[in-house]
Amino acid sequence: MSELFNSYYSQATHGPFQLFQLGDFGLEEGGTLHAGQLAYTTLGTLNADKTNAVLLPTWYSGTSKIMADVHVGPGRAIDPDRYFVIIANQLGNGLSSSPTNTPAPFNMARFPRIRIGDDVRAQHKLVTEQFGIERLELVCGGSMGAQQTYEWAVRYPDMVKRAAPLAGTAKNTPHDFLFVETLTEAITSDPAWHAGWYTDPHAVHLGLRRHARLWGVMGFCTEMFKQATWRELGFSSLEDFIVGFVEHYFLPMDPNNLLCMAWKWQRGDVSRHTDGDLAQALARITAKVFVLPIDEDMFFPPRDCEAEHKLIPNSEFRVLHSMYGHLGLFGLEPVYLQQIDQHLGELLALDV
């Protein structure tokens, strides 16, 4: 067997998905995905003139399943009765080409470096070659999904009618870079990590638990812990919540997959298209954009998102409320889902 078996990265866990063949796919950092694959799922039906497509990329560690659960449904803003929804799993997430599912010699620690731009180019191939879609009604994603959303709007402005980056930035911030560095180091400092050549991903559980706990500190917000809002999720104590929710979430994952995404996350930056000039990059956007930060987000405070919003020609700045901070993205509160539907509903209703 060319890769380690990890039952977590399965259709049993993440629902059905298809694999789009990328072929030998050259990467921005110089590597190649040999016989690369993009895992995606669709909901709804593409109409005859191909004008009802919505694209949802995924966040760090997320897959198509949670994107569908949080953002798509009958009667919701992104209604599969009306839209053809394509959810594209980011490279490295364990469903698309990743350290875990790539055959040797490019497996595990030798999986090549991936950039947000690689994800978006792979998705562009899927959208154009598989479906013949020329323009997307909406691109919407949270966190690393927001990075991909911005990348789409800057790289392929003519193809993006509307964009809704949730809780993320077009150019990652130095503070967030530093935080993600601690996530990486939490895993790689586990002796069981063995420079990425562990014989069992679950042997790296102390590193994964440490990584999870750093998410616990930064992923929510101070007020959530103060009000012990985690009780709503059925936990009995702070420690019960941290182990039962945060550690539980990350423990089944593969360390190399997480690190592939972490490296990419740190370096998300649309100004790579314009020699580092962020204003010039964002000025390329022709989409109608709703910039949607979360008020209590400790990664991407609204002011950081607002600064980018001001550089986008046709943009509105709307702050979502979630007591769960950045991880409000998980849709843990009915009131969060209502806000998603309200804003995305308004955005989709706009003639652009």
Next chain:
Amino acid sequence: MSELFNSYYSQATHGPFQLFQLGDFGLEEGGTLHAGQLAYTTLGTLNADKTNAVLLPTWYSGTSKIMADVHVGPGRAIDPDRYFVIIANQLGNGLSSSPTNTPAPFNMARFPRIRIGDDVRAQHKLVTEQFGIERLELVCGGSMGAQQTYEWAVRYPDMVKRAAPLAGTAKNTPHDFLFVETLTEAITSDPAWHAGWYTDPHAVHLGLRRHARLWGVMGFCTEMFKQATWRELGFSSLEDFIVGFVEHYFLPMDPNNLLCMAWKWQRGDVSRHTDGDLAQALARITAKVFVLPIDEDMFFPPRDCEAEHKLIPNSEFRVLHSMYGHLGLFGLEPVYLQQIDQHLGELLALDV
């Protein structure tokens, strides 16, 4: 030799200090400091009727030196020409009784658990027995020093005329508890830690560096990194700053000392006096209190401090600005020192 030698914990590094003998000092958690010592320094002269004393306790990892540097000076609010300033090093900080300077068998990993209340009782002995002071004009400290300040005001209300807790809370928050848990785990997960029985504290440098980097993420604020304010401190890049400032600061310290303080910090809580009723505890305060959070503090956001302020009978809520977030306490900006002088000057000028 009964302890490991660490030249960092010396008068050469931290300036002159005296040792007050605590004798066999019983601790709240049940242990005893055998021949315990409280390291302190004084500035100025105690007047004849002993009515000009100011007490400054120290924060996590801090010593009397930085408290003097940031808060005391001729022409400043706390002017040693006018006030008799006692700076008391917290237990565990390496100058007062600590894992590093306590003889076997109570050294290193066997150093007993210390509570904020132990610090304050030890300081009470110093203030009353050594100096015969019955009332303090002001108690002022930042972060863990704020915890001690609140503890003083609740435990000995008749002895505290004025209190100025800076960037800290009377009862630690669950989020901060969780953060400090990651600090602890950063050190104890280093294989060189050896359950606290390392043969050289500097051998635990990877744990200390990891601990320092978590401070890097939470100790400042997102905006500081965005504006690259660290350039003002003479660093050339983000990494140069993180290594050259944050790692540099913590690397010479002793892991057991830091962990002793971390455990204490997590559990600071004046409501231990009132069966967990924080309102009842804070209602005991008779001092005039200025609650002084820092606007960009990621540990103790102003709203957490404001909630406590509202429970204190004679309190004012004043928010300090620092681009350095919680570590604004270090007095890295002239504008911060001006704010300290303004608020403490006003507080000391009040007839109470």
